[in-house]
Amino acid sequence: MFRWFNAPATETQVTHGQRLWLYVFAVITMVLLVTPTLIVVPMSFSDSQYLEFPPETWSTRWYDHYFGSPEWMQATRTSFKAAFLTMLVATPIGVLAAYGLHCSKVRFIRAAFVLMITPMMVPVVLVAIGAFYAYVQLKILYTMTGLVLAHTVLALPLVVIVTGSALKSYDMSQEEAARSLGAPRWKAFLTVTLPQIRFAVVTSALLAFLTSFDEVVVAMFVSGGDNPTLTRNMFNALRDQIDPTIASISTIMILVTTGMMVLAQLFGQQKEPSKPKD
Numbered sequence: 001m002f003r004w005f006n007a008p009a010t011e012t013q014v015t016h017g018q019r020l021w022l023y024v025f026a027v028i029t030m031v032l033l034v035t036p037t038l039i040v041v042p043m044s045f046s047d048s049q050y051l052e053f054p055p056e057t058w059s060t061r062w063y064d065h066y067f068g069s070p071e072w073m074q075a076t077r078t079s080f081k082a083a084f085l086t087m088l089v090a091t092p093i094g095v096l097a098a099y100g101l102h103c104s105k106v107r108f109i110r111a112a113f114v115l116m117i118t119p120m121m122v123p124v125v126l127v128a129i130g131a132f133y134a135y136v137q138l139k140i141l142y143t144m145t146g147l148v149l150a151h152t153v154l155a156l157p158l159v160v161i162v163t164g165s166a167l168k169s170y171d172m173s174q175e176e177a178a179r180s181l182g183a184p185r186w187k188a189f190l191t192v193t194l195p196q197i198r199f200a201v202v203t204s205a206l207l208a209f210l211t212s213f214d215e216v217v218v219a220m221f222v223s224g225g226d227n228p229t230l231t232r233n234m235f236n237a238l239r240d241q242i243d244p245t246i247a248s249i250s251t252i253m254i255l256v257t258t259g260m261m262v263l264a265q266l267f268g269q270q271k272e273p274s275k276p277k278d
Contacts (some may be wrong), residue, residue, distance in 0.1 A: 030061075037254055051244055062248040072233065072245070075263070078223070079213055079230040082144060084214035086151040090203040093152070094159025094209065104169040117157040127153060128221040135222055142225040150218045155208035159194075162207065168202030199264075206264045210257055235241035 039053055044062060046055035066072050101113050119127055131150045132141070140146040170193065178188040193194065194201065214232035223229045237243045 014032075019168075038248050040250050041254070043244065044251040046056045046244060046247075048244065050242055051247060062244045066245050066248050066252075072230075072249070074226075075228050075230045075233040078144070078147075078227050079200075081225075082147045082151060082229065083213040085144070085148045086155055087205050088208040089148060090152045090155040090159050090208040091121045093162050093209070095201055096158050097156070098160045098167060099193070102164060103172070113160075116160050119153050122158040123218045124154070124215075128218040131218060132221040141222060142227055144227050145228070147219070147223050147227060150222050151212035151215060152208075154215060154218065155211040158207045159204040160209060161196065163200050166197040169194055172199065203264050206260045210260060213256070214253070224227035237245060 006022050040057055043051055045052050045058050045060065045061035046052045047057035047061050048055065052190040075278065097116060101109060101116070104112075106112075127150070131146070131153075135141040135143075136145075137147045140149075172193075174196070175188045176193045178192045179185060183191070214237055216229075219232045220235065230253075234246050234249060237246055
């Protein structure tokens with residue numbers, strides 16, 4: 001045990017004992033994040049008419065109610081469709097924007113980057129109010145097009161930041177070598193650069209999907225009618241009545257979110273080159 005405390009934790013020879021405070025802080029943070037999940041999941045299997053923890057009687061009653069409800073199923077389809085379309089729109093735009101910001105030599109490139117990530121810096125409710133009034137004028141309020149556009153605005157900063165970070169650690173001389181051999185810039189990017197940063201691109205795509213799938217504030221303003229999202233209906237159900245169906249839906253959303261992040265690790269992670277043995 002004492003040997004572990006004195007063992008180096010990093011290449012800078014910082015020991016585990018010196019970083020003990022960081023480990024304690026990380027454990028406390030994880031407990032605070034995981035505890036609500038540990039409460040919601042058991043509540044979803046309660047047979048009670050109300051949210052109950054711990055459940056006195058175990059049942060899949062509220063899962064049956066969720067899958068048998070046309071309203072909940074319509075909202076679920078809308079959320080998945082909006083999230084998938086947001087991913088398809090935000091990912092290529094964000095990747096190209098990050099690539100342009102990385103390669104550009106213009107004077108005000110930092111200002112352009114700040115402009116791209118502005119939706120992350122302003123309160124989401126301001127984005128929602130602005131989108132609401134704009135959509136009324138454009139007559140796309142409560143449409144899938146409007147919902148995807150609003151969610152794309154929120155997802156773009158994440159795509160730009162994640163992809164931009166990957167490009168900073170990428171050696172652009174590889175792409176320049178391909179271009180010097182006659183490859184057009186677009187082909188050099190697709191065949192040389194993009195495969196090198198694929199993990200960041202896949203992660204960005206999944207973050208864009210989850211940003212749309214979990215978003216509620218903008219959805220409260222711009223979704224509705226035939227296109228209500230799952231989170232909008234959950235918020236309304238929680239406001240109007242304490243419906244235990246919300247716990248079962250929350251559990252399903254947790255599984256979807258966790259599954260998406262696991263897929264990112266399985267299918268998008270770059271293989272590190274093996275180091276030569278001495």
